[in-house]
Amino acid sequence: MELMSNSLKIPMPGAAPTDLASRSRRLGWSARADAGRARSFVALRGRMLASPSLAGALHFMQVTNRPWEPHELRAWLDNHVIAPGWMRPPRAVREPGAETVALGELDERPEAVAVLTGRARRRVGSALLDFVAPDPEGKFLRAALYSARVRWAAVGDRSGWLPAPRESDFLSDVVLSLFAAAILSGPDIYQRHMTVCSHCGRVAFAQEARPSTAACPRCDGEVRWRVPLAGAGRRRGGGGTGEERA
Numbered sequence: 001m002e003l004m005s006n007s008l009k010i011p012m013p014g015a016a017p018t019d020l021a022s023r024s025r026r027l028g029w030s031a032r033a034d035a036g037r038a039r040s041f042v043a044l045r046g047r048m049l050a051s052p053s054l055a056g057a058l059h060f061m062q063v064t065n066r067p068w069e070p071h072e073l074r075a076w077l078d079n080h081v082i083a084p085g086w087m088r089p090p091r092a093v094r095e096p097g098a099e100t101v102a103l104g105e106l107d108e109r110p111e112a113v114a115v116l117t118g119r120a121r122r123r124v125g126s127a128l129l130d131f132v133a134p135d136p137e138g139k140f141l142r143a144a145l146y147s148a149r150v151r152w153a154a155v156g157d158r159s160g161w162l163p164a165p166r167e168s169d170f171l172s173d174v175v176l177s178l179f180a181a182a183i184l185s186g187p188d189i190y191q192r193h194m195t196v197c198s199h200c201g202r203v204a205f206a207q208e209a210r211p212s213t214a215a216c217p218r219c220d221g222e223v224r225w226r227v228p229l230a231g232a233g234r235r236r237g238g239g240g241t242g243e244e245r246a
């Protein structure tokens with residue numbers, strides 16, 4: 001819940017009704033159609049944020065820019081990974097380039113936890129920056145699929161991708177499995193609306209494909225998003241990454 005209210009504070013350039021109306025008049029667009037689009041984007045974002053995998057992934061990236069304290073990491077694992085049933089409690093938390101910390105020793109090792117979560121956030125941020133790059137390698141989605149950190153599930157008439165991280169996975173791969181499940185379940189939305197701060201990795205969703213201001217509200221860093229392939233002479237041969245077809 002706190003996440004939704006947090007995310008709804010994300011400024012959306014051009015989305016204010018007055019801006020929308022005056023700009024539409026200037027450009028000769030139908031203000032009514034734009035307002036409809038704005039409403040449907042808000043509804044769309046509301047549906048996305050209701051997804052537990054996206055909520056958990058965003059919580060890891062959004063809540064703070066500073067590395068986490070032990071109780072924050074434990075709460076995140078409990079609430080967003082273990083409680084939904086995606087993973088059993090790991091014996092230890094691991095991250096490349098950081099010391100492994102046993103789950104039972106988190107509280108005694110706050111410095112190691114800070115380094116570990118800081119590194120995990122940077123690794124997740126760079127994977128997401130690739131996703132929104134003009135020529136994405138699509139590595140993290142492929143890695144999540146090939147190493148089965150996501151699984152396809154059908155319950156009744158509903159189906160989609162769910163995170164399936166393993167207890168031995170790096171913390172960043174656990175977070176990325178949550179992002180991968182959310183993105184694979186609706187890649188178009190993420191390709192069109194997801195923005196990533198190149199400095200702090202903050203993820204946001206913008207209605208406009210090209211926000212007019214591109215500074216991160218948290219750190220003032222440069223915000224990136226997937227530039228539409230059509231137009232601006234930006235034709236890419238094939239553009240074939242698995243994620244685009246998924």
Ligand SMILES: [Zn+2]
Nearest residue numbers: 197200216219
């Ligand atoms: Zn930032």
